[in-house]
Amino acid sequence: MRAVQFSEYGPPGVIHVAEVEEPHAGPGRIRVAVRASGISPGETYLRSGTWREVVPTVLPYRTGFDAAGVVDEVGDGVTGVSVGAEVFGMTTMTGRAANADYAVLAAWAVKPAAWSWEEAGGAAGAVETATRVLDRLAVGAGHTVLVQGAAGGVGAVAVQLAVARGATVVGTASEHNHDFLRSLGAEPTAYGAGLVDRVRALAPAGVDAVFDCATGALPDLIAIAGDPARVVTIADFSAPAHGVHLSHSAPADETDAAFGGADPLAVHGLDIAVGLAEQGRLQVPVAAAFPLAEAAAAHELSETRHARGKIVLVN
Ligand SMILES: NC(=O)c1ccc[n+]([C@@H]2O[C@H](COP(=O)([O-])OP(=O)(O)OC[C@H]3O[C@@H](n4cnc5c(N)ncnc54)[C@H](OP(=O)(O)O)[C@@H]3O)[C@@H](O)[C@H]2O)c1
Known part of the structure; x- marks a missing residue:
């Protein structure tokens, strides 16, 4: 079967499709004939060698x-x-290899009829991550939440899941994505200089929780939340220096040192997402869909860090 891989660190061009042995479903797993799969921005850092240490x-x-x-x-x-x-789901953290003709899934849910294959292919990681962080922040009805980087793959799903919980959501994005954020249910504003004042103007009663999907703004985000404990980031590795939790995940059976301090995977988010999708309350915005063979171009787009929603590969 075909599988997307890289054999050396380097630019997007090191990504290629290889002919490899088919995987099989061991105990507790299923195998799917893949129709679509997601690009994980984190894997662009792995591929480039940025995270090799x-x-x-x-x-x-x-x-x-x-x-x-x-x-x-x-x-x-x-x-x-x-x-x-017909299902959507995720591999194990270490097993991966979902960008392929067949993939072994460790967690899954029935594909909502309302979602295209492209939406479903890119859904599970964003849904799990957003659920994990919203749970940790205990976001619920009546809360006001700031999502930093709200137009990206995780942010766009986080906005909708927070709205579904009854929260009021302020989301940051570039100006050209503001109508998009409104369509998801968020009040948009720009990120960057002046963020604290802009958010205070939009949420004069204060912000209960901040979900950071980007990097470089933790001091402002803490000022907005009023307490580092009310900020969770999924992307900013400087978090510990600011007293902020950096959420990352690992299944219970993968307690490898590399995943120390991990939060449990919020797999329950998949079924919640199905319910919301069936009610027309959760879409998975797709920035672009590439054939499997064009995975390098998909990585190139991801590296712009300005994709609107998920980038997916279709088989
Ligand atoms: N720890 C975890 O469990 C976990 C899980 C998933 C992802 N991640 C990481 O979380 C990050 C977000 O993931 P993703 O899938 O949402 O990525 P993504 O889809 O690539 O995010 C792109 C978005 O980031 C926004 N953005 C770019 N620069 C920004 C800035 N300086 N401030 C605020 N927003 C900015 C862009 O908004 P505009 O185009 O509107 O400017 C764009 O919509 C990535 O670094 C990823 O590796 C971590």
Whole structure:
């Protein structure tokens, strides 16, 4: 089968499609014939070598954390899903390899009929991450939440999940994405200089929680929240120096040192997302869809850090 991988660190061009052995569904797992899968921005840092000192990577590295497709193998002990079902879900943190013809999923849910394959292929990682952080921040009805980097793959889903919880959401993005943020239910504003004053004007009663999907603004985000404990970032590695929690995840069976301090995976978010999608309350905005063979171009787009929503590969 085909799988997207890189065998050396470097620019997007080191990403290529290789012919590899098909994986099979072990106990507790399912295998899908992939119809679409997500690009993970974090994997662009792995590929470039930026994270080589902090995240041990065995080469060749097969990319892709989330996928949607048709179940064609069901592992021992798996109940509630059969061959032929249309699902979306995620691999293990270390197993990956979802950007391929077949992928083994460790967590999944039924693909909502309202979602295209492209939306479903890029959904699971964003849904899990957004749910994990909104849970940690205990976001609920009546709260006001700031989502920094709200037009990206995670941010666009986080806005909608926070709105679904009954929160009022302020989201940051470049000006040309402000109508997009409004369409998701957020009050938009620009990130960058003057953010504290702009958010205070939009939320005069204060902000209960800040979900940071970007980097470089933690002092402002803490000032907005009033307490570093009310800020969670998924991207800013300077978080510990500011007393802010950097949320990352690992399944319970992957307690490798590299995942120390991990939050439990918020897998329950997948079923919540299905319910919301069926009610027309959750879309997965797709910035672009590339054929599997053009994965390098997908990485190139991701590296602009200005994609609106998820970048996906289609099989
Ligand atoms: N820790 C975890 O568990 C976890 C999980 C998933 C992702 N991540 C990380 O979280 C980050 C976000 O992921 P993603 O999938 O949402 O990425 P993404 O889709 O690539 O994010 C792109 C968005 O970032 C916005 N942006 C760019 N520069 C910004 C800035 N200086 N301030 C605020 N927003 C800015 C852009 O907005 P405009 O185009 O409107 O300017 C664009 O909409 C990535 O670094 C990713 O690696 C971490």
